[in-house]
Amino acid sequence: MGVGRGDLTGVRHASEDGVKLSLNGVDHTARPTWKLNETVEFYRDILGLPLVHAISARGWGPPGHHDFLHFFFEAGNGATIAFFYYIGSERPERYVPEEHHFYFATHTAWAVETEAELIEWKETLERRGIKVSPYTKHEILESIYFTDPNGYPVEVTRRLRETEQIDEVDAALTMQAAMEVETESRASGRLMPDIDTVWRRKARLVSDYKAGPQ
Structure with missing residues (x-):
């Protein structure tokens, strides 16, 4: 099935046509x-x-x-x-399958609600002969990882806390900084150099955000 990919030049943004789409x-x-x-x-x-x-x-x-x-x-x-x-x-x-983080970036993650459920999944899968990763905490999640017979990565995860408004603000500033750096890097024919460049740009955006509308 053919769909548009890549460059979005000429594509209208949601703010431009006034239509608010939703997914369930x-x-x-x-x-x-x-x-x-x-x-x-x-x-x-x-x-x-x-x-x-x-x-x-x-x-x-x-x-x-x-x-x-x-x-x-x-x-x-x-x-x-x-x-x-x-x-x-x-x-x-x-x-x-490849042993590379590019490959493992595409994965399926299922949610459980409690630590006890996550432990039960890990212990049960291991008894059933599945090799399961150690418990891994990252930001607001704790997860275990394994692969299916095709080599596809699978994750079972629990939320350590729910996201709040400050998380949304932080996400918006982080991605704005990264997108600006990527745009500038592309314009000069380079790849984005490192995360420190993004953090420096984000620090400026955070400062502007705290200062409020000028």
């Missing part, structure tokens, strides 16, 4: 798999997610589209996690 949570995420049995057994039997829907179809769309299975597991709060199995295809090199 994530319906599903989807990824390809070339390990049909292992994927079903992992999500259904190891993680205990109910298999709730499956689509089977001849190839559609452009020529050469494989016949496929598209199957969904319940993921909580009305959401599902889904996979495509393209019949008769072999996994391209680009989908081979």
Whole structure:
């Protein structure tokens, strides 16, 4: 399915057309798999997610589209996690898992509410033969990490606290600083140099924010 990517030049912002869009949570995420049995057994039997829907179809769309299975597991709060199995295809090199933070940046994270639940997940998964990371605290979350049979990273996390207005302000200033630095770096044909450059720019924005409207 073709969608616009990359440069947003010429695209209208929400503030320009007066239309306020809203979303009602994530319906599903989807990824390809070339390990049909292992994927079903992992999500259904190891993680205990109910298999709730499956689509089977001849190839559609452009020529050469494989016949496929598209199957969904319940993921909580009305959401599902889904996979495509393209019949008769072999996994391209680009989908081979890598031991690199670029690869692990794309992951699925499920929420639990309490520390006891997080502990139960870690201990149960380990008893079921899954290698699970140590408990990791980062900012407002505590998480455990593991991978599914495809090598896709999976996270189970609990909130240590809810976000507040100060978090939203901080996020806005952080990202404004980073976007400004990226724009300037691109204009000069360079990559963004380091996080310190962003922090210095953010410090100026924080100072301006505290000073209020001029």
